[in-house]
Amino acid sequence: MEAYTTDEPIYALATAFAPSALSVIRTSGDDCIQMISRIFSSKKRLMDAKSKTLVHGYLETLEGERIDEVVLSVYRKGQGYTGEEAVEISAHGSLSGLKRIFRALEEVGFRKAKRGEFTFRAFMHGRMDLTQAEAVEEIISSKSELSQAKALDRLEGRLRSRLEEYREKLIYILSSLEVQLDYAEDEIPEDWIFPEDDVDEMILGLERLLSSYDSSRLYREGAKIVLAGSTNAGKSSLFNLLMKENRAIVSSIPGTTRDYIEAWSNIRGIPVRLFDTAGLRESEDEVESEGIKRSEKLMDEADLILFLVDPLDPKLPEKKRGNMIVIYSKSDIEKRDGLSISSETGDGIEELFDKIEDFLSKGATELDEIVIDSERQKEDIASTLETLRTVRDLRRDTSVDVYALYFQSALETIGAITGEVTNEELLDTLFSKFCVGK
Amino acid sequence: MKDYDIIVIGGGHAGIEAASAAARQGFSTLMITQSIDAIGRLSCNPAIGGLAKGNLVREIDALGGEMGRLIDMSQIQFRMLNKSRGPAVQAPRAQADKFTYSRNAKELMEHTKNLELFMDTVVDLLTEDGKIIGVVTERGWKISSRAVVLTTGTFMEGRIFIGEYDAPCGRLGEMAAQGLGKALREKGFDVGRMKTGTPARVAASSLDFDEMEIQPGDEEIVPFSFMNDEIDRPQRNCYITYTNEETHKIIRENMHRSPLYGGKIVGKGPRYCPSIEDKVVRFPDRERHQIFVEPEGINTEEMYLNGLSSSLPEEVQRKFMRTLPGLRHCEIMRPAYAVEYDYLNPQELLPSLESKHLENLFIAGQTNGTSGYEEAAAQGLMAGLNAGLKLRGEKPLILSRTEAYIGVLIDDLVTKGTKEPYRMFTSRAEYRLSLRHDNADQRLTRKAYEKGACDKERLERLEEKLIAMECVRELVKSYKERGKNGLALLKEPEITMDYISEHVEKLKEYPSQIRSEVELDIKYSGYLKRQEMEVERFMKNESILIPDDFDYDTLEGLSTESREKLKSIRPHSVGQAQRISGVRVSDIALLMMGLKSNRRAKESEDGSPE
Numbered sequence A: 001m002e003a004y005t006t007d008e009p010i011y012a013l014a015t016a017f018a019p020s021a022l023s024v025i026r027t028s029g030d031d032c033i034q035m036i037s038r039i040f041s042s043k044k045r046l047m048d049a050k051s052k053t054l055v056h057g058y059l060e061t062l063e064g065e066r067i068d069e070v071v072l073s074v075y076r077k078g079q080g081y082t083g084e085e086a087v088e089i090s091a092h093g094s095l096s097g098l099k100r101i102f103r104a105l106e107e108v109g110f111r112k113a114k115r116g117e118f119t120f121r122a123f124m125h126g127r128m129d130l131t132q133a134e135a136v137e138e139i140i141s142s143k144s145e146l147s148q149a150k151a152l153d154r155l156e157g158r159l160r161s162r163l164e165e166y167r168e169k170l171i172y173i174l175s176s177l178e179v180q181l182d183y184a185e186d187e188i189p190e191d192w193i194f195p196e197d198d199v200d201e202m203i204l205g206l207e208r209l210l211s212s213y214d215s216s217r218l219y220r221e222g223a224k225i226v227l228a229g230s231t232n233a234g235k236s237s238l239f240n241l242l243m244k245e246n247r248a249i250v251s252s253i254p255g256t257t258r259d260y261i262e263a264w265s266n267i268r269g270i271p272v273r274l275f276d277t278a279g280l281r282e283s284e285d286e287v288e289s290e291g292i293k294r295s296e297k298l299m300d301e302a303d304l305i306l307f308l309v310d311p312l313d314p315k316l317p318e319k320k321r322g323n324m325i326v327i328y329s330k331s332d333i334e335k336r337d338g339l340s341i342s343s344e345t346g347d348g349i350e351e352l353f354d355k356i357e358d359f360l361s362k363g364a365t366e367l368d369e370i371v372i373d374s375e376r377q378k379e380d381i382a383s384t385l386e387t388l389r390t391v392r393d394l395r396r397d398t399s400v401d402v403y404a405l406y407f408q409s410a411l412e413t414i415g416a417i418t419g420e421v422t423n424e425e426l427l428d429t430l431f432s433k434f435c436v437g438k
Numbered sequence B: 001m002k003d004y005d006i007i008v009i010g011g012g013h014a015g016i017e018a019a020s021a022a023a024r025q026g027f028s029t030l031m032i033t034q035s036i037d038a039i040g041r042l043s044c045n046p047a048i049g050g051l052a053k054g055n056l057v058r059e060i061d062a063l064g065g066e067m068g069r070l071i072d073m074s075q076i077q078f079r080m081l082n083k084s085r086g087p088a089v090q091a092p093r094a095q096a097d098k099f100t101y102s103r104n105a106k107e108l109m110e111h112t113k114n115l116e117l118f119m120d121t122v123v124d125l126l127t128e129d130g131k132i133i134g135v136v137t138e139r140g141w142k143i144s145s146r147a148v149v150l151t152t153g154t155f156m157e158g159r160i161f162i163g164e165y166d167a168p169c170g171r172l173g174e175m176a177a178q179g180l181g182k183a184l185r186e187k188g189f190d191v192g193r194m195k196t197g198t199p200a201r202v203a204a205s206s207l208d209f210d211e212m213e214i215q216p217g218d219e220e221i222v223p224f225s226f227m228n229d230e231i232d233r234p235q236r237n238c239y240i241t242y243t244n245e246e247t248h249k250i251i252r253e254n255m256h257r258s259p260l261y262g263g264k265i266v267g268k269g270p271r272y273c274p275s276i277e278d279k280v281v282r283f284p285d286r287e288r289h290q291i292f293v294e295p296e297g298i299n300t301e302e303m304y305l306n307g308l309s310s311s312l313p314e315e316v317q318r319k320f321m322r323t324l325p326g327l328r329h330c331e332i333m334r335p336a337y338a339v340e341y342d343y344l345n346p347q348e349l350l351p352s353l354e355s356k357h358l359e360n361l362f363i364a365g366q367t368n369g370t371s372g373y374e375e376a377a378a379q380g381l382m383a384g385l386n387a388g389l390k391l392r393g394e395k396p397l398i399l400s401r402t403e404a405y406i407g408v409l410i411d412d413l414v415t416k417g418t419k420e421p422y423r424m425f426t427s428r429a430e431y432r433l434s435l436r437h438d439n440a441d442q443r444l445t446r447k448a449y450e451k452g453a454c455d456k457e458r459l460e461r462l463e464e465k466l467i468a469m470e471c472v473r474e475l476v477k478s479y480k481e482r483g484k485n486g487l488a489l490l491k492e493p494e495i496t497m498d499y500i501s502e503h504v505e506k507l508k509e510y511p512s513q514i515r516s517e518v519e520l521d522i523k524y525s526g527y528l529k530r531q532e533m534e535v536e537r538f539m540k541n542e543s544i545l546i547p548d549d550f551d552y553d554t555l556e557g558l559s560t561e562s563r564e565k566l567k568s569i570r571p572h573s574v575g576q577a578q579r580i581s582g583v584r585v586s587d588i589a590l591l592m593m594g595l596k597s598n599r600r601a602k603e604s605e606d607g608s609p610e
Helices: A032-037 A043-048 A095-107 A117-124 A130-141 A145-155 A158-182 A196-221 A235-245 A286-301 A349-361 A375-392 A400-418 A423-433 B013-024 B053-062 B067-074 B098-110 B180-186 B245-253 B276-282 B314-321 B373-391 B405-416 B437-450 B456-478 B486-490 B497-503 B505-509 B512-523 B525-542 B560-569 B574-579 B585-606
Strands: A010-013 A020-028 A053-060 A066-075 A086-093 A223-229 A249-252 A260-267 A270-277 A304-309 A324-328 B004-009 B029-033 B047-049 B075-081 B091-096 B115-119 B122-128 B131-137 B142-150 B159-162 B165-167 B169-171 B191-198 B201-203 B213-215 B238-242 B290-295 B302-306 B332-334 B337-344 B361-363
Touching: A010 A095, A010 A117, A020 A032, A020 A095, A020 A117, A032 A043, A032 A086, A043 A053, A053 A095, A066 A095, A086 A095, A158 A196, A158 A400, A158 A423, A196 A375, A223 A235, A223 A286, A235 A260, A235 A270, A235 A304, A260 A349, A270 A286, A270 A349, A304 A349, A324 A349, A375 A400, A400 B525, B004 B013, B004 B131, B004 B373, B013 B029, B013 B067, B013 B098, B013 B115, B013 B142, B013 B373, B029 B142, B047 B053, B047 B067, B047 B373, B053 B067, B053 B091, B053 B373, B053 B405, B053 B437, B067 B075, B067 B091, B067 B098, B067 B373, B091 B098, B098 B115, B122 B142, B122 B180, B142 B373, B159 B169, B169 B337, B180 B191, B180 B337, B245 B276, B245 B314, B314 B332, B361 B373, B373 B405, B405 B574, B437 B456, B437 B512, B456 B486, B456 B505, B456 B512, B486 B497, B486 B512, B497 B505, B497 B512, B512 B525, B525 B574, B560 B585, B574 B585
Parallel strands: A223 A270, A223 A304, A304 A324, B004 B029, B004 B142, B029 B115, B142 B361
Antiparallel strands: A010 A020, A020 A086, A053 A066, A066 A086, A249 A260, A260 A270, B047 B091, B075 B091, B122 B131, B131 B142, B159 B165, B159 B337, B191 B337, B201 B302, B201 B332, B213 B238, B238 B290, B290 B302
């Protein structure tokens, strides 16, 4: 376990560290109101502030030098996001200003929060369950607005409520089994009938949830788009255009230009990782052929390949792939049939975006579908599904104690996501639904 | 010098087991009961065992207890329940001759070495420095002892109700034990009220048996006690009849006269064993309810009406009972009644059943909020055994949820407490596939022997059985068909031990019990393996122990509710802490981190490496 703590005063920037109109800095921990009052212009007003109220004023250095005009949201213990005493600072988003605020906070005793520490504290103080905690994690790390919407959606517990539905079904099925095991044949003479419809419905639903995992991965990790084509086919121009259009950040440039360049961007709200490969051509040059090998590997792993063809020197791909869009470039010089674009004039670019969006959302779930995003949830759902499939395939003359064993274990794995089911809960259902007892 | 080592208060099913477990360990023991004639009385239904309860009886027997032998000596009908619903959850149940049962119980107590019986009522406990040192009786005796086991059943401040009538009784016609409940309240025990009920007994000669279905017993009788090979007892039938709309109408019209609905009874009754009034109210759509008519013994007229428990006035009881086929002319010998009594919150007990308030006081049975003879006996046995172990300075015997229904029972009680009379159910046991009634001896007898709870003869019988089972397994293995051996064949649903025995003559030399046990082991081996994995996961948190002196106040960030609960229950492991209702996952995470840093701090103090 990471060495997270609780109650120790911490701070973190809740918005992006980028020039913007407004930035929010969160703080949390014991005495953090008092600590901030030391660097705040209206000390008394802040100290007297009621929970969940706003206090306007100026942040200053310990020496009394003004840093920024801010609004503080005050949360007394037990009220805020983490459940601890907390202050949220809304400041102006200049980078130098933010840096000065951080320094001042550290001077009065705050330390920088570790990744996910606010969420951890919220969880530790029982402010949210595991599903919600994971969703918050994701909002923090989400790469685009769409992804954020999905995370928000889940935060509201939609995944939870779907699973809750299945959980209730399973509780009912299990209690109908348990009543047979807790009472004798002469007291409950009816035989148990396997709930084919309910089980099939759950299997279908869980299968869909599981398949949504792959499509939601695109939103979480970004779709891998590889730009390919011969040298001078216009890959770099398109790459630059996509970056410019969408204010992408070149996050890492491994290897040389003969290797490839990677950048984060987003197309129609879908986060993408763009890879500009070196020209795919035979080469005696050792460095270059190494680069080509890597490029091919990249293409194998790609979600989508944009293959650019120079209309003046048309070289079509040797190997056609299912996830490849062939694009003629330089349409301002020579326009060909098919998808034809110009990175110079922007001609055909919207059409290209349409195609990319179509392709990436093909097979992906609709936006309003529930998706699962974490490996842990995926495993639990997969194992529930596996158990239900096993139980569906059991011989129908199998005794009820064995059926109960499987339904119990399905309930446990689904409970790992939504919260545990206790024996008492089972008995409650049993007593309320079945007339039992001599 | 004390008068006795151990005093057992009460002579019911818990008291019997507690007293004999204490005496078996060689401690001078005194059983104080309000009525020596009432020792081992079956106050409610004339039967022992049932689902999960039958398993308890066999576990009690495997641990050296008395209940199995007592029912084997007095049973008048035997049935193996739920054979069709899975061999792993079937359980034995026997109708008892009530009078034979309690006479045998009394004689057994009389002839137990180191045990004396004394008729009086305990009204107070003597204490010194937070320890119990004896008891005070109604007739003024002060009797000292090193330990006390409290098993008061429904008698502590008991009150019975029949319609508008009520009286201070523990059972109809038997005085309640007054004073002790008050004394315990004053000593700071968490005392609550519970309610239970019993149906009417009617005269057999007034019944029309030809209007009812006959419910015969099984041909094959399986002894409850592992010490018995076979049972030869006269057998009796039970009968089945049903209520009807007319019955329900009478009950509904008189509901206002029930003390349950009039607010006279405050104690909570069991949902699993509702009175007929409850059933009519809660399931208005049911056209009929099944009623079992059971003999109370061989030579008695009294018949027990299982399913008709009620607290309505006697004339109403008579009226609605006479609407049932077979009961149209019934004469009531004893009316149905409800009884309300004091119970002590079992969360104030350690898993050994010793009180957290008062050292060397052990509490067992209905006093702890349970219901049922078997549940009571199981606790009585453990309380008597652990009282002895305590006096010997040894660690208590605490059974895990994974090894016995008794473990489930006691863990549930001390961890979660109970709001209604607690009854054992198979669904309470997470690992029930391995908690079969037939393997209770394999699970428990060795442990009992090591603790001095049972004699050598019992252990030797277990060893003989294990050898026989091994031989059966070898014989099964020797059988070949379709290129498979018998062990593989037995896993197929169609192949039974009987089938293999047809081909392997020698198998028939072994008792059918042994053969069926081997058969179940083999048939369930796949499922058992699956369960074993779950047991392992379960044991992980069970094995993270919490020191007795762990200071929950040093754990920052614990919710107030969790902190209070953890402090009062003082769980012995993280696993147990997790089962306390209302303790949040995040608090468990904190606790685990706290334990970890605690351990680290200790280790660095000791200078020993991690």
